[in-house]
């Protein structure tokens with residue numbers, strides 16, 4: 001093995017992932033080549049330094065913040081007042097007289113058509129049914145999430161950018 | 167043999183909420199540490215780590231059973247870190263993306279050691295860690311991500327390739343490049359050990 005070949009294997013040598021045969025050749029070269037020996041030692045030293053960094057644990061209360069955030073997203077994904085009226089949720093719950101519910105719903109029907117498309121996952125008729133649907137699906141806010149589909153992820157521009165040659 | 171992770175995912179897909187809690191318990195520290203080392207800001211790191219699990223929760227139903235949970239989570243985390251950088255833009259890149267919290271509560275950017283650094287000076291472990299962290303923060307993110315996953319998260323070349331969606335050979339060469347760049351930045355410490 002010469003210095004050039006040695007350099008090619010140096011990364012794996014430092015990472016200790018060389019097979020026995022290549023490892024033996026590397027070690028033989030390093031024994032007689034001070035230049036490669038010191039480079040290998042320094043790169044090994046770098047690896048040790050990085051490995052020596054302390055692992056920081058997630059801050060306390062992490063789970064609470066996560067659960068709050070998940071609940072918050074579910075709330076955000078929840079149908080609004082208009083949708084509820086259209087779907088017949090008792091309007092007094094929201095401070096309207098029952099008789100106004102259907103009338104209001106009729107007036108606003110046209111405007112609601114576009115909006116209602118956003119809630120195609122939702123076909124239940126009340127909060128309990130809605131919550132149940134969310135619990136069943138978890139996906140109310142996943143539809144707009146590119147990460148919900150791994151194949152989309154693989155093709156994501158960000159990854160492509162990261163994988164451009166240096 | 168079915169892995170523990172695969173069982174956890176299966177349980178999540180069957181609406182067992184305790185299974186998701188278990189996933190969070192198992193991976194939150196690793197994910198948080200990885201993000202913190204990637205972006206060098208504690209508050210942002212916590213926000214992003216929470217976001218990783220929010221997205222995982224939202225998408226776990228469509229998680230493919232032949233995928234690997236760990237690499238999937240790190241992939242989400244890496245994506246979020248890169249997005250964060252894009253938003254910060256060039257300005258942040260020019261500065262070393264690392265801050266140090268001083269006793270007075272003020273946060274000031276830190277610089278790498280100048281050439282007058284005296285290797286004989288005895289360094290405290292905390293100071294040494296800061297220097298290493300700063301050097302890693304100076305790496306381009308495409309080198310920083312694999313070196314962190316390899317050295318700090320104990321992932322294999324293959325797992326890192328899965329996270330980054332690139333060939334194993336690319337992972338190897340990036341880790342090597344990262345090490346050679348770090349060697350230049352940390353030479354006084356390396357030679358001192």
Ligand SMILES: [Zn+2]
Nearest residue numbers: 003006033036
């Ligand atoms: Zn040599």
